[in-house]
Amino acid sequence: MGQPSQRAKAESLRALHHAPHALVLVNIWDVASALVVQQAGFRAIATSSSAVSSSLGYPDGERISADEMLAAVERIARRLAVPLTADMEAGYVREPEQLADLVGRLIAAGAVGLNLEDGTDPATGTLVPLAEATERVRIVREAADGAGIPIVINARTDVRLDRAPDSEDDLGEAIARLRAYRDAGADCLFPIGARKSATIAVLIRELSCPINILAGVGAPSVHELETMGVARISLGGAPQRATLGTLVRIATEMREAGTYHSLEDALTHHELEELTAAAPR
């Protein structure tokens, strides 16, 4: 049985999926970024697997090991007051027993939620067969509940809803998969490519379950998504990529002009020290 405080965090994270306002997640990649977002008033923190991976030197798509990903999750979780949900890609392991073990390690790392996706290869778009993907959601549900920490499962389908030509077939497959994940114990359903209002409306109507939309430039606003009934809104790897855009501008200015304007809106050393010094250790 886990700590009551971790159980309470899991319940708190679940409740945020059923609140009057959408759960908004500004995804992070390390402790400093997590503390900045928590300080900005967000009620939960989510990792982005692509952002954590690139921070540690790996391309996206399970090129990082489960060990390194879990070590990053633990570093972040132990410094936060609010619930942390971890993007665990397709779970990093293939065998059912390994997956149950991974859930135990994720709980030990301090997370109270996870993203679990059914894509196995971003290059080819290959999906785990439906029956197996559904069984994996069930294994996670049972392992977490058995450990006494009812972690929030955000089950993602990698059916490409942003692929134009055959989008109606894709939408049907996404709905079938997400319903199966819901019935296997997922708390929230994440159709990764869904951005068009019409598509999102169909998904909400057909799924009867909180859904997660990946927002960002070109997507409907938080207010519009909330009005449509979206329960959870996340940004994926974009926040980290935006901060790296700032670093490109700093480096370019240093190389070309040799001046420091792009450093002007930095946090102060004192502000960053306050964030890290106040965090539990």
Next chain:
Amino acid sequence: MGQPSQRAKAESLRALHHAPHALVLVNIWDVASALVVQQAGFRAIATSSSAVSSSLGYPDGERISADEMLAAVERIARRLAVPLTADMEAGYVREPEQLADLVGRLIAAGAVGLNLEDGTDPATGTLVPLAEATERVRIVREAADGAGIPIVINARTDVRLDRAPDSEDDLGEAIARLRAYRDAGADCLFPIGARKSATIAVLIRELSCPINILAGVGAPSVHELETMGVARISLGGAPQRATLGTLVRIATEMREAGTYHSLEDALTHHELEELTAAAPR
């Protein structure tokens, strides 16, 4: 004896301190930030200890362990083509044998340079006594040369040259300390608080050795520093704190407006993937 390629990197980093142009360092904190700066055309990469520490959840000032700092250095060094110099604060260890061991571990991690400072407590401004601080520079020099990797020592004094009231006394003490470190084998001397042109001119005249100036908002430009004869210009923790400033703006916009303008200048997912996929592993 180390790999010839690591020895060549150390020699290349040293040569950059004696080149027609100053060595400009945009300090980084993780692999993604290192790859961004390398891609921008910089000829060497430097960590910032405060940035690495906050990324991993610690305040500045040796609150991180040597093990965690070296693990971060290794993650970064093994992915870079250009030389990496690591900010190792005051060395993390007190005993001479431990310091020699640390140099071996730093070389094993792939670094070819280090910052070694004589401050032990940022809160009180306490300095290591001059004789001991000088001996520590000598230990690092001998350990590195004995290992066959002539790493570049950037010896920093924490005498506060930005402290107004008694600045002439401070300047005298800084010069005495930096001369001692130079004679003990340092390759570059780093008076941390020196920003005024007059102070920098005196230091260059009195030290007869490459000097490192911490630049940033309010400091003379790269061109002005080069013209004065500064050999090495770094930015410390400011690049990371500027990127975290971007994250504050993203989080604030998401909370207040629910829109995505502050994500518009992000690196693309493809650009970040290219950076991490191309790096050696």
